Amino acid sequence: MIQRRTLLAAALATPVLSAPLLSTPLLSTGGRSARAAEWPKAGPIRLVVASGAGGNADVVARIVAAELEPRIGQRILVENLAQASGMQATEAVSEAEPDGYTLLVGTSSQLVHNIALFEPLPVDIKQTLRGVAMMNEVPMILCINTEDPAETLEDMIARMQADPDAFQYGSGPTGTTTHITGALFLSRIGTDIVHVPYPKSGEAMRDLIAGQLSFVFNPSLTAVVQVRDGAVRPLGVSAPERLEAVPEIPTISEAGLPDFVSQTWNSIAAPSGTPDEIVSALNREVNAVVQSDAIRSRLKDLGSIVPAAMTPAEVDAYYGRQRDIWIPVVRGTGAQRS
Incomplete structure (x- = not known):
């Protein structure tokens, strides 16, 4: 669907x-x-x-x-x-x-x-x-599985810093914005986890929904559909301001990582x-x-x-x-x- x-x-x-x-x-x-x-x-x-x-x-x-x-x-x-x-x-x-x-x-x-x-x-x-x-x-929306225990971005960051081997993130092909945004995010929080590139970022979102990945930075233009359908849970958007389409999602800067903008x-x-x-x-x-x-x-x-x-x-x-x-x-x- x-x-x-x-x-x-x-x-x-x-x-x-x-x-x-x-x-x-x-x-x-x-x-x-x-x-x-x-x-x-x-x-x-x-x-x-x-x-x-x-x-x-x-x-x-x-x-x-x-x-x-x-x-x-x-x-x-x-x-x-x-x-x-x-x-x-x-x-x-x-x-x-x-x-x-x-x-x-x-x-x-x-x-x-x-x-x-x-x-x-x-x-x-x-x-x-x-x-x-x-x-x-098009900024990125940081999406996690709906069953993930993290309630906020700060919760998720603390868990990754404590046990990075337990996490993995997906993206589109190496070097695309979905990958680079994830790499920048990990650099900012001072940890490193397994990166799994896919031929298309939509395939990474599929595996995130299935519980195979910890998070995906997906372009807002396609992620908004999954967010509205309740298929994924958003923790933040990598924009300078909240998006009109999903004003309930805080910016990543608001959520605890100052001046984080990637689009x-x-x-x-x-x-x-x-x-x-x-x-x-x-x-x-x-x-x-x-x-x-x-x-x-x-x-x-x-x-x-x-x-x-x-x-x-x-x-x-x-x-x-x-x-x-x-x-x-x-x-x-x-x-x-x-």
Whole structure:
């Protein structure tokens, strides 16, 4: 039931194209390229998601794509490439023709953590991709089994510090935000327990519910469903403030670990050579969708945060700040992929 409801959130009805193409050309005369002037008339747009169906990024991609299609008058094909912590998706978009027809749903895992995880890095992400638009931010909810005796986060921390060998936590693939948040948490409380990575964070939640794991930091956008259904018990959310969707859950800072903030985010990125005119048009349309009352409300109800609209330059600056903060943290965990 829980998995079906989570997948239902992702499997949105296939949108029907009803609006005409953009009425004004992106370039008036003699622009950077004929393709830029004609975009988006050449065919479907691939929106590549670097995680599996039903996950955080996939849900958001499908919500936004459904609203974006009629605005630009072009079909958007959401494609899931989850292999290698999302590196396959990152490579595919980095090497795609920079014509506005192949885009990446870029998250902290692909655009930040992987820079620290892969040696060597298959592509220079900082150089091969550029920011297009920001969609939302997604903190983690610290979930435990409903039968766990811990009543508060402080109770759980005390038990782990006393007997770390009795605990284990699960996450999505190594280096994803679900893993890094758990590693940061253990570092902050000064203990170490067994880490069990899964191909998808939803699989870790399944084993948590079955009593096979001690805790999981799961993205709020998917964890909210399990919390509301009573399938797991939340001890805190790794956000700067309580979430509107689940205001009863304290922040981890409130619960006893000051200044603990860790969240992923969903943005749209494009190959670095994509013309400014196309990037600006995409940015304008995505911002219009995400900042609309209906979609803002929907994303917030799913347990995420919708920041103010950003320009492409502001998205790139956001990537830069996130890298400055989190690359040292990821390297500090010792996690590595090849």
